[in-house]
Structures are given as C-alpha cells and as structure tokens.
Amino acid sequence: xxxxxxxxxxxxxxxxxxxxxxxxxxxxxxxxxxxxxxxxxxxxxxxxxxxxxxxxxxxxxxxxxxxxxxxxxxxxxxxxxxxxxxxxxxxxxxxxxxxxxxxxxxxxxxxxxxxxxxxxxxxxxxxxxxxxxxxxxxxxxxxxxxxxxxxxxxxxxxxxxxxxxxxxxxxxxxxxxxxxxxxxxxxxxxxxxxxxxxxxxxxxxxxxxxxxxxxxxxxxxxxxxxxxxxxxxxxxxxxxxxxxxxxxxxxxxxxxxxxxxxxxxxxxxxxxxxxxxxxxxxxxxxxxxxxxxxxxxxxxxxxxxxxxxxxxxxxxxxxxxxxxxxxxxxxxxxxxxxxxxxxxxxxxxxxxxxxxxxxxxxxxxxxxxxxxxxxxxxxxxxxxxxxxxxxxxxxxxxxxxxxxxxxxxxxxxxxxxxxxxxxxxxxxxxxxxxx
Amino acid sequence: xxxxxxxxxxxxxxxxxxxxxxxxxxxxxxxxxxxxxxxxxxxxxxxxxxxxxxxxxxxxxxxxxxxxxxxxxxxxxxxxxxxxxxxxxxxxxxxxxxxxxxxxxxxxxxxxxxxxxxxxxxxxxxxxxxxxxxxxxxxxxxx
Numbered sequence: 001x002x003x004x005x006x007x008x009x010x011x012x013x014x015x016x017x018x019x020x021x022x023x024x025x026x027x028x029x030x031x032x033x034x035x036x037x038x039x040x041x042x043x044x045x046x047x048x049x050x051x052x053x054x055x056x057x058x059x060x061x062x063x064x065x066x067x068x069x070x071x072x073x074x075x076x077x078x079x080x081x082x083x084x085x086x087x088x089x090x091x092x093x094x095x096x097x098x099x100x101x102x103x104x105x106x107x108x109x110x111x112x113x114x115x116x117x118x119x120x121x122x123x124x125x126x127x128x129x130x131x132x133x134x135x136x137x138x139x140x141x142x143x144x145x146x147x148x149x150x151x152x153x154x155x156x157x158x159x160x161x162x163x164x165x166x167x168x169x170x171x172x173x174x175x176x177x178x179x180x181x182x183x184x185x186x187x188x189x190x191x192x193x194x195x196x197x198x199x200x201x202x203x204x205x206x207x208x209x210x211x212x213x214x215x216x217x218x219x220x221x222x223x224x225x226x227x228x229x230x231x232x233x234x235x236x237x238x239x240x241x242x243x244x245x246x247x248x249x250x251x252x253x254x255x256x257x258x259x260x261x262x263x264x265x266x267x268x269x270x271x272x273x274x275x276x277x278x279x280x281x282x283x284x285x286x287x288x289x290x291x292x293x294x295x296x297x298x299x300x301x302x303x304x305x306x307x308x309x310x311x312x313x314x315x316x317x318x319x320x321x322x323x324x325x326x327x328x329x330x331x332x333x334x335x336x337x338x339x340x341x342x343x344x345x346x347x348x349x350x351x352x353x354x355x356x357x358x359x360x361x362x363x364x365x366x367x368x369x370x371x372x373x374x375x376x377x378x379x380x381x382x383x384x385x386x387x388x389x390x391x392x393x394x395x396x397x398x399x400x401x402x403x404x405x406x407x408x409x410x411x412x413x414x415x416x417x418x419x420x421x422x423x424x425x426x427x428x429x430x431x432x433x434x435x
Numbered sequence: 436x437x438x439x440x441x442x443x444x445x446x447x448x449x450x451x452x453x454x455x456x457x458x459x460x461x462x463x464x465x466x467x468x469x470x471x472x473x474x475x476x477x478x479x480x481x482x483x484x485x486x487x488x489x490x491x492x493x494x495x496x497x498x499x500x501x502x503x504x505x506x507x508x509x510x511x512x513x514x515x516x517x518x519x520x521x522x523x524x525x526x527x528x529x530x531x532x533x534x535x536x537x538x539x540x541x542x543x544x545x546x547x548x549x550x551x552x553x554x555x556x557x558x559x560x561x562x563x564x565x566x567x568x569x570x571x572x573x574x575x576x577x578x
Contacts, residue, residue: 028472028474029472029474030473030474030475036475037474037573038475038572038573038574039473039558039571039572040473042570085447085450085451086450086451086453086454087454089451089454089458090454090455090457090458091458092455093454093455093458093460094458094459094460094461095460095461096460098455098458099455100455103448103449103452104452105448105451120463120465123493124465124466124467124492124493125466125492125514125515126491126493126494126495126514126515127514127515130514144448144451145452165448166446166447166448167446167447167448168448168451170448187494187538187539188493188494188495188538188539190495190512192538193494193512193538193539194511194512196538197497197512197536197538200536201511204497204499204534204536205499207534207570208499208501208532208534208570209501211532211534211572212501212504212530212570213504215501215530215532215572215574216501216503216504216530218530218574219503219528219529219530219574220528222528222574223527223528230476231475235476235478236474236475236476236477237474237475237476238475238476
C-alpha cells in the first residue's frame with residue numbers, strides 16, 4: 001500500500017505546484033506544525049543538537065515574526081496638541097534624545113544621534129552610518145535639574161540645606177566629548193568589521209558548508225528516493241513527521257551534530273574576535289560646565305583627557321583632569337588630577353591558575369589650589385595589587401600603598417609610615433576553615 | 436458641602452521629568468520588516484528568473500550563497516542590500532541556501548526569493564538568534 005500511496009504524491013505535488021505557481025499573492029508560511037519549512041525544522045533540530053553538545057538548555061527558535069509597524073495610536077506626542085516645554089521633551093524622548101534619572105533630564109545633543117533621530121535610515125543603512133563616521137566622534141549632552149550645594153545663603157554663618165532645582169535653567173550641566181583617536185571600538189566601523197570578518201572567516205565557511213550539506217541531502221532525497229518528504233496537504237511545505245524520520249537517520253544525525261559543533265566553534269571565534277576589537281586604544285577629550293543660579297551654588301568648569309586601551313588580559317587607563325569653581329570676589333578654587341592604572345593577567349593557563357593572576361598598579365597625583373575642603377595642597381598615591389589564587393574561586397588579595405601623607409592611606413590593614421600593607425586571608429579562612 | 440480642591444501646580448522641571456518618563460521611544464518599521472512567506476519549496480517554470488534579495492540592516496555583513504552544493508556568491512563588507520540573480524535552472528529540485536554574518540549587534544535582515552519579480556519566499560531574521568550567523572534555505576522546484 002505504502003509505495004502506491006507514495007507514487008501518487010509526486011504527480012499530485014507537481015499538479016499542486018503548477019496550481020500554486022506563480023501564486024505569490026496566495027502564498028503563506030508553513031504552519032510549523034504538520035507542514036514545515038526547512039528553516040523551521042532545521043532551527044529545531046539544530047537547537048537540540050547544540051543543547052546536547054554544550055549541556056545547555058535549547059535556546060528558543062529565533063522569533064522571526066514580523067515586527068508590527070508602529071501605527072498611529074493617538075498616544076504619540078503631537079506638536080499640534082501644544083508645543084509646550086514638556087511636550088518638546090517628550091518628543092525628544094520618543095526619538096531617543098531625552099532620558100530621565102533621579103529627577104534629572106538628560107538631553108542627548110550628539111550630532112550623530114540628532115541626525116539619526118531626524119532620519120532613522122542613518123542608523124539602519126550601513127552605507128549612511130559609515131558616511132557619518134566623523135559625526136560619531138563628537139558627543140554633547142545637557143543635564144537639567146538635580147540638587148545644588150549646601151552653603152550659607154543668608155549670611156548667618158551656618159550652612160543652609162541644598163536646594164532642589166525647580167526651573168529648567170536652575171541647574172544645567174553641559175558636557176562635550178571628542179574622540180581624539182580615529183580608531184574606535186564600534187564594530188560597524190570599516191576597520192573593525194574587516195578585522196572581525198577576517199578572523200572568523202574559516203569558522204563561518206565551515207558552519208555554512210555543513211548547513212548546506214544537510215539541505216543538499218534533503219533536496220536530493222526529495223527528488224529521488226523520498227518524495228514523501230513533501231507535505232500532502234501543502235505542496236509548498238515539507239511533512240514534519242517524514243522529515244523528522246529522515247533526519248533521524250545516522251548519516252543525517254552525524255551531519256546535524258557536525259553543524260552544531262561548527263555553530264559552537266563559530267560562536268567562540270566570534271567572541272574572541274569581538275574582544276580583539278575591544279582592545280583598541282581610545283583617547284577622549286571631555287569638557288564640562290555646571291551652570292547654576294546663585295541659590296544652588298557656584299558655577300564649575302572641568303576638562304579632562306581620558307585614555308583606555310587593552311582588554312581583559314592587559315588593560316591601561318589614564319585620566320588627566322582639571323576642575324575650577326567660581327568664587328566671586330575671591331581666588332577660584334582649582335584642582336588638577338592625574339591618574340594612571342595598569343593591570344595585566346599573568347600565568348594564565350598555568351598549573352598555578354587556569355584563569356591567571358591579576359597584577360595591577362596605579363598611581364594618582366592631585367594638586368589643590370585654594371580648595372577650602374582639601375586637607376593637603378598635594379596628594380600622591382601609588383598602589384600595587386595582586387590576587388593570589390589558592391583554590392578554585394578562592395584568592396588572597398595582597399596590596400601595598402604608598403602616599404605622601406600617612407593619613408591618606410585608606411583600605412590597608414597595616415600602616416607603617418607612608419606605606420600600608422594588606423594580606424586579606426578572610427576568603428581563604430572561610431574556604432579552608434568553614435567552621 | 437462641597438470642598439474646592441486647589442490643583443497643585445507641578446514645577447517646570449517636574450512636569451518635564453514626568454513627560455520624559457511617560458514617553459516611549461518609538462520603534463519605527465525598517466527595511467528589514469515586512470510580511471513573511473516561510474515555505475519549504477518554491478515551484479517555478481523553467482526559464483523564470485530567480486533573484487535572491489537580502490536586505491541588510493544595522494550592520495555590515497558577509498553573505499555566502501550555495502546553489503546545489505556549490506558556492507555561487509561570497510562577499511563580505513556588504514551594506515544595505517544585495518541581489519543575487521541565479522543562473523538558469525534545469526527541471527527538477529535545486530537546493531538554495533544562504534548564510535549571513537553580521538559584524539555587530541543588533542542586526543536585522545530580510546531575505547526574499549523573487550521569481551519573475553514576485554516574492555515567493557520571505558523571512559526576517561534578527562540578532563536574537565542563538566548563533567552569530569544565520570543560515571536559511573529553500574528548495575526550488577523547476578517544472
């Protein structure tokens with residue numbers, strides 16, 4: 001009986017196909033139940049195979065439902081309904097240019113983000129995104145609101161409580177940023193995506209070839225030995241039960257397992273390639289102005305150069321900062337800060353520590369000129385840290401700090417002169433002496 | 436006895452904060468959205484032109500296409516959209532697979548198989564996939 005039934009499937013399918021062709025207007029997706037597409041069934045078997053391989057729960061099949069177009073629900077803010085200030089802020093928020101936190105509003109006025117708000121294609125189309133690479137090097141923001149300083153407002157010699165901003169212009173903090181380095185860590189930038197594609201090229205090809213092999217096997221079987229793979233109810237789809245039987249054959253199982261292995265290898269390669277991009281040096285110039293009405297405290301200005309390079313294995317950060325506060329009728333308090341931090345992961349993969357031992361050094365130098373709250377005119381600190389692994393997940397942190405004034409040494413358990421030491425055995429004690 | 440309630444007027448900053456907090460960022464449809472037709476087999480008449488269109492959103496991509504087990508297209512650094520016109524197909528079943536690799540997250544794609552300029556297969560994919568590459572496939576049946 002069975003071969004006879006199968007022999008009818010071919011001509012019926014061709015008849016169905018002819019009836020359907022070129023019926024694009026009538027075409028519908030396979031249901032995913034009895035009738036499946038190749039993409040539906042392969043996503044399922046693949047997720048199971050990856051789960052078997054990695055011991056992780058299968059991830060849900062990527063949702064490929066159509067994203068509903070944002071319709072005009074009437075809730076959207078409209079300029080016509082009244083162009084008052086809150087409405088303008090809401091419009092900016094709808095376009096991703098305004099956010100709120102702790103009772104403050106931050107307006108993102110960065111050139112690229114404003115461009116993207118006016119024309120979303122700038123973010124959507126890679127060609128336009130690359131065209132505006134220069135705009136992405138500049139950032140500008142304004143934060144409105146917040147709390148002022150506590151100071152003597154009425155001249156009675158006692159500090160009055162800090163006031164909360166009421167009007168939009170009571171407290172305004174402006175910040176401008178310029179990325180000095182042409183290189184970025186944005187994977188949409190040409191240099192970065194070229195590096196990314198090159199590093200994972202062979203892993204991608206291996207995965208792609210394995211996927212194709214499975215589809216070629218199904219296609220060949222459908223046209224020769226296994227016409228029953230086609231759904232009898234919908235000739236544009238495949239039969240879930242027949243296809244599942246076919247994919248359960250040892251040869252196909254092997255191909256699916258090989259694809260899952262290629263998936264895992266590609267994911268690992270992609271992660272490593274992304275980490276390489278994240279090591280690129282970034283130099284940024286930052287300038288800020290805090291503008292306040294008299295009742296909220298004096299105006300302040302700052303400028304800084306920040307540098308970061310390296311990744312998890314080797315990391316370097318530098319910060320040079322200048323701050324100045326207005327002081328009508330007096331000398332302006334000024335502060336300079338320089339900070340440097342370097343960390344390196346050593347002996348990674350060794351018998352001593354598979355994860356490696358983190359060694360870090362940092363230094364800071366600060367100058368305070370006419371700053372009433374500053375205890376010293378200069379502050380200098382040097383610190384070295386090491387985390388020694390003694391068991392899995394158990395580390396003994398060792399730290400040494402030097403400072404130019406002994407009372408600047410904080411966080412060390414033993415202080416002798418200008419030097420403080422710490423050997424923290426608490427974690428190790430908990431591990432080795434649980435009671 | 437009616438009690439007249441005096442409306443408490445919000446401060447300008449509070450009114451603005453509330454307006455921003457209540458506003459929802461708008462998700463506008465992109466070129467990578469559209470109705471889907473995820474079928475397993477696309478029947479067509481011999482001689483009809485078949486075009487594979489992959490619309491690429493929010494990233495640079497590498498796209499690789501196999502027809503009957505052979506690579507017929509492979510290019511990286513692709514932007515916006517790519518159209519691959521398939522060579523003439525003989526009667527019978529043909530496997531068509533294509534894979535795309537995005538350089539960054541998030542990303543979206545829309546794949547269409549067009550037969551004589553009519554969309555016969557369409558599927559949207561996004562960066563919520565479990566692997567950083569997406570492989571899609573369809574069987575072409577030339578009659």
